Amino acid sequence: MKNINQKDDQWIRKNFERLVEKYPGKYIAVAAGKYVLGQTRQEVEEKITQKVKKILPSVLQIPHKESLVCAL
Amino acid sequence: MRSLTFPYTTHKGLAIPYIPLALKIGATWRRFWAFVDTGATYSIFRVSEIEDLNFDYKKGKLINVQVGDGGLIPVYLHQLAIRLGDFEIPTTVGFSTRLGVEFNLLGRKDIFEAFDVTFSDSRREIIFTAYA
Numbered sequence: 591m592k593n594i595n596q597k598d599d600q601w602i603r604k605n606f607e608r609l610v611e612k613y614p615g616k617y618i619a620v621a622a623g624k625y626v627l628g629q630t631r632q633e634v635e636e637k638i639t640q641k642v643k644k645i646l647p648s649v650l651q652i653p654h655k656e657s658l659v660c661a662l
Numbered sequence: 663m664r665s666l667t668f669p670y671t672t673h674k675g676l677a678i679p680y681i682p683l684a685l686k687i688g689a690t691w692r693r694f695w696a697f698v699d700t701g702a703t704y705s706i707f708r709v710s711e712i713e714d715l716n717f718d719y720k721k722g723k724l725i726n727v728q729v730g731d732g733g734l735i736p737v738y739l740h741q742l743a744i745r746l747g748d749f750e751i752p753t754t755v756g757f758s759t760r761l762g763v764e765f766n767l768l769g770r771k772d773i774f775e776a777f778d779v780t781f782s783d784s785r786r787e788i789i790f791t792a793y794a
Binding site: 591592594599602603606607610630631632635646647648649650651653654655657658659660 | 669671682686712714745
């Protein structure tokens, strides 16, 4: 298993509000402080792996703000 | 007794129990974010997040799961390794093309059996405490 960089998760938390405002519905992959955005999980996995080889990227689909108030 | 603490993810003052984890899918470890959902029996992940992998999710056990609008969605259950922080445990994970929310769900089965899970909205964090 590749290494996990917990700072990548912290970066996502820190920037979550801005990501929801600017890029809802897109995927983001973050690894070693670098990030890429795209339309699909596969796209961002491939792009980030080209930039960062040794870190397992933190990936999510950025939710729409309406999704954040939910009854699950 | 070891514990693992995740800060809540926040948006406009709302605290969201949305946490990072990793799953081993076939031979591949992949990282996800999931909404910790005490109302979900099983952890359910969206097929769109794994469909590029060489993993036939339909080989899992098919069940129908009732969701919030009363409808049933098909879910294929698998036994996979999950990593939460430094913990790695076997977990029942379902995959569905019909999960109608934009989150993967981390449900109770196996997870809440391995950990006591504390939601602290006052401290804005979730604590997983393992007794094994």
